[in-house]
Amino acid sequence: MLKRRTLISALSAASLLLATSAFAQFAERTIKFTNGVAEDHPVGLGVKKMQEVLAAKTGGRMKINAFWNNAAGGDLQATQALRAGTQEMVCTSSSPLVGIIKELGVFDLPFLFANEKEADAVLDGPAGAYFNKKLEDAGLVNLAYWENGFRNLTNNKRPVAKAEDFEGVKVRVMQNNIFLDTFKTLGTNAVPMNFGEVFTALETKTIDGQENPFVTIETSKFNEVQKYLSVTRHAYTPFLILYSKKLWDQLNPQEQAVLREAALEGQKVERTAIRAQSEKSLASLKTKGMQVNEITPAEQRRMFEKVKPVYEKNVPTIGAEPVNIVLEALKKARGG
Ligand code: TK8
Numbered sequence: 168m169l170k171r172r173t174l175i176s177a178l179s180a181a182s183l184l185l186a187t188s189a190f191a192q193f194a195e196r197t198i199k200f201t202n203g204v205a206e207d208h209p210v211g212l213g214v215k216k217m218q219e220v221l222a223a224k225t226g227g228r229m230k231i232n233a234f235w236n237n238a239a240g241g242d243l244q245a246t247q248a249l250r251a252g253t254q255e256m257v258c259t260s261s262s263p264l265v266g267i268i269k270e271l272g273v274f275d276l277p278f279l280f281a282n283e284k285e286a287d288a289v290l291d292g293p294a295g296a297y298f299n300k301k302l303e304d305a306g307l308v309n310l311a312y313w314e315n316g317f318r319n320l321t322n323n324k325r326p327v328a329k330a331e332d333f334e335g336v337k338v339r340v341m342q343n344n345i346f347l348d349t350f351k352t353l354g355t356n357a358v359p360m361n362f363g364e365v366f367t368a369l370e371t372k373t374i375d376g377q378e379n380p381f382v383t384i385e386t387s388k389f390n391e392v393q394k395y396l397s398v399t400r401h402a403y404t405p406f407l408i409l410y411s412k413k414l415w416d417q418l419n420p421q422e423q424a425v426l427r428e429a430a431l432e433g434q435k436v437e438r439t440a441i442r443a444q445s446e447k448s449l450a451s452l453k454t455k456g457m458q459v460n461e462i463t464p465a466e467q468r469r470m471f472e473k474v475k476p477v478y479e480k481n482v483p484t485i486g487a488e489p490v491n492i493v494l495e496a497l498k499k500a501r502g503g
Contacts, residue, residue: 190226192421198231201239202258203362208386209444210258210406211235213313213437220429229422231256236387237363243342250306252413260315260404261298262341263361270301270489272481275345277474278467279493280403283314283442288500290405294492301489306412310430313406313437315380316445320401321393321457322376323369328397328460330469339365339377341404344484349401349477353470369393378402381448382441390455397460398449399470408433 204210214233221229239245242259246267249257261271273279280286289295290312299309320327324336333353339360340346350357358374368374369392377389378401384390408430415423453459462470482490 190228192419193225193228193425194422196229196422198229198255199234199239200231200256200258201234201237201242201245201254203237203242204235204258204383205386205388206233206235208382209437209440210313212440213433214258216436217429217433220432221425224425224428225422229425237361241361241363243361246307246409249409249411250413252411255411255414257409258313258406259409260341261407262343262346262404264407265343265345268298268301268305269484270486271298272343272345272485273489273493274404275343275349275402276478276481276485276490277349277401278471280317280497283403283438285497285500286314286403286405287438289493289496292496294496297489297492302407302409303412307407308410308412308415310408310410310427311434313408313434314441315404315406316382316441317400318378318380318402318404319384320376320378320397320399321384321389321395322397323372323392323394324375326395326397326458326460327399328462329466330473332397337375339368339374345477345481346402348480349474352474352477365389366392380441380445381452382444385448385452390452390457394456394458395460396449396452396457398462400462400467401470 200214202210214231218231221231242257243263245254245257246259246264248254261274265272265275280289295312302309320338322336322338325332327333327336330353333350333355335354335356337356337358338350340350340357342359342361347357347359360368360374365377366387366389369377369389376393378399379387379389384393384396410426418426449459
């Protein structure tokens, strides 16, 4: 009996040793992750999935400490911290990064993507890899593209249903010249602003409106300070899950592989969740009192005609190469 017990404890000690050594390649690390959305945005589910994958694959040695609602600063500020090697991770829209990586400006061109399928095909294929290389040259490792979604205008001034209705509305845009140009061309008084300041600026009526996907409008509670919502779908700016290249280079290949795997698992969860939630958010925004204006296809075409000069004006700054790469990928995605 005693012998058997000794054997069992020897065996469990051995399996414990095996388990420990299986994780020995992973150092104890707490990864700081920041972003601007609220925790109940689907990005929260994506990050939760990443945490689960890391827990299972590293025996709990690698952890993510996430900060929501810009609690640890804005996306651009965080991205600069990544480049400096003082923060590990950020989830950011591509748009505030255009001052660092001009090529990313392609994604700010108005009405570029028609649907999520096109966006996935472009981002998850060679075109996405092209931008990953540019990001890496700037000190940023993109682990995966997640979804922010199609952007829609909200404001307090008037219902916006046609191209002329943008006139004179004071709209917050992301810190990005192409967005600035698009919204000026549409006739608005466009103001670049960090996402973290938007709610208060709307509340204090410093601005009349802003533009973001339905799910962000709902989870960031913009409906509490905005009356009109227009389904403009004027841009799809992807989320990037970035890791500091400086700190990445200090990780061993197993640690890097498990982080990439976690970000891709997170991508599946986040994309599925945000797509399921998008229409529900729209319905719930209506219930909460927002007045919704659908934009007819004909009116969307008129808006596109109006902002066409934005393409001609900005393509030279973005560069012909990235624009062509994306347009080619789009053509392929559209079966052309
Ligand atoms: C969230 C931001 C935001 C973006 C913006 O961190 O700034 O409007 O769409 O949702 O990346």
